[in-house]
Amino acid sequence: MQTNKTKLTLLYTSDIHGNAMPILYGTNEAADIGLAKYATVVAQARQQKDHLLVLDNGDLIQGTPLMTHYVKEYTDQINPMVGIMNQIGIDAGVIGNHEFNFGSQVLADAIASSNYPWISANILDEATGKPEFGPPYIIKELSNGVRVAIVGVTTHYIPNWESPNHIQGIQFADAFTTLQEWVPYIRETEQPDILIASYHGGFECDLETGEPTESLTGENQGYQMCEEIPGIDILLTGHQHRKLTGMINDVLVIQPSNNGQMYGEIQIDLENQKDGWTIINKQAALHTLENVASDTGIIHYMEELEASTQKWLDQPIGYIDGDMSIDDPLRARITKHPFIQFIQQVQMDASGADISVTALLNNNTTGFSNTVTMREVVSNYMYPNTLVVLELTGADIKAALEKSAKYFTLDEDGKIIVNPTYLTPKPQHYNYDIWEGIDYTINIANPPGSRIEYVSHHGKPLENDGTYHVVMNNYRASGGGNYDMFKGKPIMKDIQQDTVELIAAYFEQHPTVKADVGENFVVKAE
Template identity: 25%
Template sequence: MGTKPTETAARADGQRLQIVVLATTDLHANLRTYNYYLDSEGDDPGLAGVASLVRKLRAGAHNVLLLDNGDTLQGSPLGDLAAEGGIGAPHPMIAAMNAVGYDAATVGNHDFNYGLTFLHDMLADATFPIVLANVDRPDGDSLLPRSCLLDRGVTAEDGTPQRLRIGILGVAPPQITKWDARLLAGHVRTRPIVASARTEAARLRDKGADLVIALCHSGIGAEEDAPGLENAVLPLAASGAVDAIVAGHTHKALPTPDNPGPIHGVPVVQPGFFGSHLGEIRLDLIRDGDGWRIENSAARLHRVAEPPDPEIQTLSADCHAATLAHIRRPLGKTERPLETYFSLVANCPALALIAEATTAAARRLLDGHPLSHLPLLSAVAPFKAGGRGGPDYYTDIPAGPLSIRHAADLYAYPNSLQVLRVTGADLRDWLERTASAFCRIAPGHAGQSLLDPAFSSYNFDVVHGLTYRIDVTAPARTSADGAQVFSGPGRIRDLAHMGRPVRDDDTFLVVTNSYRAAGGGHFAAAAHSEAVLASAETVRDVLARYIARASPLRPHAQDTWRFMPVPGTTVIHETGPGALAHTARMEALGLTPDGWSKAGFLRCALSL
């Protein structure tokens, strides 16, 4: 969309024009289609695929805006290497976005994962405005511009040139100050999404905005607004403050056939993740005595299937080569496969390896500490275990050599290592949150779905060093989004340490990551526990060092947890099709293939 002044615009009432808003979200440093974890071409289109589709759609329409909704800089080995200084400026994602011609963007929670200095340095190279309305410095000054007003030359239906002023505001989850407390504490403060958006939208309209679009790095959640609401799209739409919303954060796709929108009269798109989709909002405007108003609107998603854009491929060649050299650095060897296909139904060697690495690191750091005599446990969750990531989103490392890419595959996030002091009561509460991953199962019935599809696998903490059983016939203590829905005895049974039942007043140390230690994932027990130790080293670096030191690895699944028996009852566990390459493991766990889901997951029957 042109930015230079055109000839004097005709301002007759009744004139019409259409604005096309294209949007991406949650690209997570997926620049090319390459899968760096597998060291091979992948299926996710990345920004290079999106760029091809953008150019195609621009060629077929007037008055096109291109916006990004954040979580852009983190989420792949390329993003990690850029943060470590291994690529240089400009950041390859920012350079590519400049080339594609983005008009504006916001930042998401993961863009803060590497700290404020990195964030500011990378954003400084953007040739488009990057806005954020609900994150401020401690003195109240905005961390980034809260909004921008794009004054654009547009073309009306009758071919006459017009001027349109489009306000863009951005908002991010206020929980960033908890999730990245080690990097952000004392440096920023956050404000609620809806209130911030309303205030900034009003400012934009006072400045003459004809339209206001919210880049809302937040998903679909509760209908009612509340302090600290993480997924606030519904109350934001209901507020009437904005004319269109680009949603994100939860990696879902919207609209869908079951939820075509609009939401409270507002067009909303949520374009998936990793470049899977490009969102499109069409706004039909008509001029009347009060200026431009929206007459009709429509939202849709384009699934990205175009080949990579040649300009982006050329532009990213050097950083791609640097990333390949980085991920191929050898670390060691494993004599057993490391996979997560069954990590939500049984103990997992891959998680056990991470627990071994973090426990060993914590013991060294705790040497001489006054609390080092306390039992040390390790809480680890499977980050790649299907879900919204799809049937191919699993870790599947064969026996053999291990390199940097394998450590990144096992531990995808740049969280740092932390140690908490917890009570036995805290541990039980922690595990009840984990046990909410499962649907409530009715005894004596067959074919029941085991996993709650809304529950994220990265919240399924297995606490190594304990033993316990999970009763899936009991109601879950919390919903998938962490709200308490049941206050009864819960699902955790026979909780023990070294064969002795855990009492509420027992005391332990738990090594975990910085996200969980701050209560990330709605783990209240972690949030209110005492922080004993906070390392600046990432868990992934801890894991890589352990692999190099302890190879050859012979990881085995610790006997930590299992389901309580439910005679005469079978459930369906959905996993990736790659599980079929691990038939011996499937047989040992009692899993029997039982067809395929519509999404392409392998359905497996499991007798409880």
């Protein structure tokens, strides 16, 4: 006889970013992160819970030196992140934007070797308009008779970041309108007791007030989904790397940080009423992996690749004459730093361009010690970006400089600080650019849009209608970070080696690099 009440537990991860092992590769220190520990959590839950679903919400296969090394040396073997998820036994995965970073073949191989579906309602084959990588949704019927629908969508902003050759033939339909179409269809056709939307995207508005927290570009649409699409019971989110749980318009929402630091747990209580199972309570919680032992089977499974990765990371590849370390990231953005100068030189050397753009990617960047190892290189440059040379006008360059200048603001004492909009809801330090090959002055005392007081190239004022060749990473060249002035500009050269490879190649040609600084910009407040 069927009982009147039942429970369902859902565990999920998002933005694991290649963190399988419980270590920080930059320092090799032990850390309470990664899928090896999470595997233990899931195994224990399977013993304790009668009804369990386990999901992943994307950005799984990119982000650590382990995965960089795998792609360079071990692609004849199963993708290790997928291999672990197969062992954990997850029910489904969603595609994240970083799944495309290593190219279409690496992603296709990962999906082909998965023992679980990748649900993807809005990533479509351009020719047919049908889902490219997996079903738009799945139905899980549990032993207690509860039917759970899980529909997956991904931020459609990917073409603004990704190398065009990595997403050739793929259409990214609007995530909101896709859910708007699929949710009522699933409700009517499948009549599930629970409908879960797993969205690799985040929130564009404050969860409590509904006030916009970012420009409404369509990158994050979670709030709109909850407010305007009836029928969603639970919205799993990610992408922004935030820690949050809450309720929006009776939709339970959650986001479990990044890098395998936390996982989400949702408890759903149901009661069997006249018209079937009805949700009577739903709660979300975030959990860390502190005091969780690593799964020995996962550790053993990763042994060979991990040992090879560690050997690769410890290889010295070059030497620094002088000091190229970073101890104050804000100062390294306000005043020219030798590490930034080095990255600019690598980009200009590889491309032949005489103007270069780069960024200090995050506030954990430490620069280089006197003996540079691969560990330092991949810790400082964690994205597999390639380089693109664009032809830009002087007006484009000035617009980009004004965009970068918005990164700064002044505190009450007139001191230069980081604009809070670059810190919350997600840190975006990588969206402040530093330029080489031009001389320029930023005055933060001026209002945004009027902060660039001087720009010259080879000693001559930049001409608005003049054309200049500028090298930058592919993320920025496609307009990533809302640098719309770069979108659709002529591509003069496309360099299909990632920056880690280019840095290593530069050291091969220049085994010892002097930590020099050529002052070419001023950031002031007067």
